[in-house]
Amino acid sequence: MSRKLSIWLIWLTLCAGLAGLLGYEMLAKPEKPSFLIGPTTHGHYQIELSCDTCHTDPFGGKELLHDACMGCHEQELKDAHDSHPRKKFTDPRNVDRLEKINATNCVSCHGEHKQHQTFAMGVTLPEDFCYECHQEVAKDRPSHEGMGFDTCASAGCHNFHDNRALYEDFLLANQSGPMVKAMAQVLARSGTQDIKRKEPLSLAQADADAAHEIVEGWSLSGHAEAGVNCTDCHSTTGVWQDDPGVASCSSCHENEESGFLAGKHGMRLKAGLGKMSPALARLPFKADADQSGLDCASCHDAHQPDLKVAAVESCQSCHDDDHSRNYADSPHASLWQKELADELPAGSGVTCATCHMPREAHKAFGKVTVRVEHNQNMNLRPNEKMVRSVCMDCHSLAFSLDALADQTLIMNNFNGKPGSHIPSIDMAVARDREKKDR
Amino acid sequence: MLKKSIICAALVATPLILTGCQDEPKAVGIKPELYTDSLFAVMKADRTNYTKLIIKRLGPAGANAIAPKEHWQDLENGAPLPAQMFRAGAEAVAEMTDDFTYSLQSLWPINSQNAPRTEMEKQGLEYIAANPGKNFYGEEKLGDTTYFTAVYPDVAVATPCVTCHNEHKDSPRTDFKIGEVMGGVVIRVPLGG
Numbered sequence: 001m002s003r004k005l006s007i008w009l010i011w012l013t014l015c016a017g018l019a020g021l022l023g024y025e026m027l028a029k030p031e032k033p034s035f036l037i038g039p040t041t042h043g044h045y046q047i048e049l050s051c052d053t054c055h056t057d058p059f060g061g062k063e064l065l066h067d068a069c070m071g072c073h074e075q076e077l078k079d080a081h082d083s084h085p086r087k088k089f090t091d092p093r094n095v096d097r098l099e100k101i102n103a104t105n106c107v108s109c110h111g112e113h114k115q116h117q118t119f120a121m122g123v124t125l126p127e128d129f130c131y132e133c134h135q136e137v138a139k140d141r142p143s144h145e146g147m148g149f150d151t152c153a154s155a156g157c158h159n160f161h162d163n164r165a166l167y168e169d170f171l172l173a174n175q176s177g178p179m180v181k182a183m184a185q186v187l188a189r190s191g192t193q194d195i196k197r198k199e200p201l202s203l204a205q206a207d208a209d210a211a212h213e214i215v216e217g218w219s220l221s222g223h224a225e226a227g228v229n230c231t232d233c234h235s236t237t238g239v240w241q242d243d244p245g246v247a248s249c250s251s252c253h254e255n256e257e258s259g260f261l262a263g264k265h266g267m268r269l270k271a272g273l274g275k276m277s278p279a280l281a282r283l284p285f286k287a288d289a290d291q292s293g294l295d296c297a298s299c300h301d302a303h304q305p306d307l308k309v310a311a312v313e314s315c316q317s318c319h320d321d322d323h324s325r326n327y328a329d330s331p332h333a334s335l336w337q338k339e340l341a342d343e344l345p346a347g348s349g350v351t352c353a354t355c356h357m358p359r360e361a362h363k364a365f366g367k368v369t370v371r372v373e374h375n376q377n378m379n380l381r382p383n384e385k386m387v388r389s390v391c392m393d394c395h396s397l398a399f400s401l402d403a404l405a406d407q408t409l410i411m412n413n414f415n416g417k418p419g420s421h422i423p424s425i426d427m428a429v430a431r432d433r434e435k436k437d438r
Numbered sequence: 439m440l441k442k443s444i445i446c447a448a449l450v451a452t453p454l455i456l457t458g459c460q461d462e463p464k465a466v467g468i469k470p471e472l473y474t475d476s477l478f479a480v481m482k483a484d485r486t487n488y489t490k491l492i493i494k495r496l497g498p499a500g501a502n503a504i505a506p507k508e509h510w511q512d513l514e515n516g517a518p519l520p521a522q523m524f525r526a527g528a529e530a531v532a533e534m535t536d537d538f539t540y541s542l543q544s545l546w547p548i549n550s551q552n553a554p555r556t557e558m559e560k561q562g563l564e565y566i567a568a569n570p571g572k573n574f575y576g577e578e579k580l581g582d583t584t585y586f587t588a589v590y591p592d593v594a595v596a597t598p599c600v601t602c603h604n605e606h607k608d609s610p611r612t613d614f615k616i617g618e619v620m621g622g623v624v625i626r627v628p629l630g631g
Contacts, residue, residue: 081511090536091539092539092585096555099581140608170509363514431607
């Protein structure tokens with residue numbers, strides 16, 4: 001065999017091998033690191049190796065990506081009374097605007113894999129993009145004269161999508177109020193009203209042979225009280241499973257499961273990538289944090305479910321950023337300790353979950369059910385999302401806006417007072433007075 | 439005379455008979471004006487019905503069971519104002535089809551985004567304001583597409599409409615009277631293609 005032929009054969013073999021490896025990764029493996037063209041944003045990095053979660057079809061452009069975005073974010077945007085939904089831009093009268101910014105597609109503003117040009121909220125447009133449509137705002141709002149268009153969304157005044165706590169009439173309606181309300185309490189739990197309950201079970205009725213401390217813990221738990229036996233969780237498929245996983249819990253806790261899977265803790269599972277773990281995250285986590293992967297039981301010990309543990313200790317066992325570390329010395333934690341010691345009524349304490357997985361009232365057919373929102377994205381970024389669902393349970397709107405705009409205060413877990421003031425309420429009040437006087 | 443009449447009748451009847459004998463009926467399009475007039479009739483009927491059958495009957499002037507408010511979503515018993523309901527319809531249609539679009543606009547809008555944006559919108563709104571009872575029709579090219587654009591007057595028919603617009607702090611005009619044109623419904627249909 002000639003030398004030239006040998007080189008050709010080696011080259012072809014290497015090419016075929018490489019193609020085989022890449023093809024195998026592309027077609028057969030859930031994670032495709034070789035095809036990642038760049039890091040994704042804080043919202044998507046957990047699932048960035050699952051290409052087809054967003055690129056649902058190899059043949060398709062922005063429209064397809066937009067549909068994938070809406071597949072996860074549509075309800076969140078509806079709940080936020082989205083100020084700029086796609087349907088506001090599709091009228092041909094906006095064609096000149098769309099030539100500048102095609103606001104009918106999520107990815108026109110939120111491009112992924114472009115870390116070098118990604119700003120807050122995963123926006124990949126220049127930060128003064130509001131100018132394109134609102135350049136004449138000072139005509140109607142002289143108070144806005146001279147304000148930079150890069151400050152619209154960064155000064156605690158406006159958001160592109162969620163303005164539920166920021167619109168003018170809301171500012172006016174909530175212009176006054178004490179820093180801390182006299183009856184500062186979060187919603188009371190309504191119990192698991194929407195879950196079918198059976199007759200309570202005792203220790204002797206456990207239908208599996210397990211370690212005594214496990215069965216004893218179960219017998220004292222809400223699960224035993226609700227008539228949920230060992231096999232109800234461990235044998236949902238008809239075969240005993242030591243680690244039944246999220247699917248087993250969802251047979252009763254459907255809403256909690258869907259929130260978990262939509263949030264940062266469960267989105268990898270939803271994408272078919274296996275469980276999220278501290279080692280896979282970008283935030284700082286404790287060196288000894290459990291790396292076995294997150295599911296319901298990571299925070300809620302199924303045999304001794306204690307919501308008090310899930311509200312703080314479970315979070316603190318992993319999270320190790322400044323905000324989390326400073327919680328123990330915060331006024332919020334102090335209230336929680338007093339609640340635990342029965343020095344304050346239930347609902348007075350503020351836990352990690354109070355703010356990041358808040359209790360929310362859901363009314364249907366005249367019945368109110370309070371559920372915990374397990375999708376922390378619903379109350380995370382931009383942080384003004386928390387104002388109405390969380391902060392205003394206890395604080396005035398003005399204090400909430402000021403506090404959420406103060407990064408130092410956030411980092412020290414609200415140990416002190418806001419160092420700056422957001423003037424939006426003052427501006428709304430002044431304008432209202434001026435209009436009434438005219 | 440009879441012969442002439444027979445020939446004339448034959449000349450008139452022949453094309454009619456021949457047309458009737460064709461396998462395929464001749465395609466007959468609908469005039470854009472008739473199309474937009476029809477759409478407007480449905481829109482106007484729905485809006486009137488919402489105002490009379492829901493807002494008037496169940497709102498503060500009736501059973502007081504619902505609160506028609508601008509920020510209705512913040513109230514448990516909140517209901518969209520008729521103009522907001524109309525816009526919600528336009529947005530819902532925009533999610534279903536791009537065969538036509540419609541919007542509620544005004545030369546004196548409470549929300550400046552509802553002021554005319556194209557030259558034809560401005561022309562149409564000015565025409566219907568200056569010519570009460572008349573509609574405006576025209577063609578305009580936006581992007582690569584030519585549209586048939588119709589503008590229909592939106593007349594103040596109820597006291598709450600006038601009061602709200604005159605008293606709203608964002609309203610650029612505060613002297614509306616019952617019966618006046620407050621704005622217009624712009625319906626746009628792409629032509630050709």
